[in-house]
Amino acid sequence: MVTLTVLYGMPDDPAAFEAYYANHHMPLVARIPGMGRREAARAVGTPDGKDAAYYRTFTAWFDSREDLEAAFATSEGRVVAADVPNFATGGATMFVSEVDSA
Numbered sequence: 001m002v003t004l005t006v007l008y009g010m011p012d013d014p015a016a017f018e019a020y021y022a023n024h025h026m027p028l029v030a031r032i033p034g035m036g037r038r039e040a041a042r043a044v045g046t047p048d049g050k051d052a053a054y055y056r057t058f059t060a061w062f063d064s065r066e067d068l069e070a071a072f073a074t075s076e077g078r079v080v081a082a083d084v085p086n087f088a089t090g091g092a093t094m095f096v097s098e099v100d101s102a
Contacts, residue, residue, distance in 0.1 A: 025087060038061070
């Protein structure tokens with residue numbers, strides 16, 4: 001099992017980010033084939049009350065690295081990847097992780 005994690009930096013206009021993210025980007029994400037569980041979260045701060053380093057996070061689960069790569073090679077996956085610069089004015093850091101068994 002692997003995850004794709006996206007860390008969004010603070011956008012220039014948080015309200016515009018939220019509107020676009022909810023109404024345009026996430027419906028596109030829902031069309032990506034082979035994606036399992038997914039979570040989107042908005043940062044509210046650090047445990048000691050400071051501002052978080054990122055504005056929002058997104059995590060998607062795939063059965064394997066190959067499944068993730070195949071999903072993003074589809075037209076749906078390419079559309080999602082190309083859409084990120086349309087709203088992520090604070091930047092987006094993405095990485096893939098292998099999930100450890102507990």
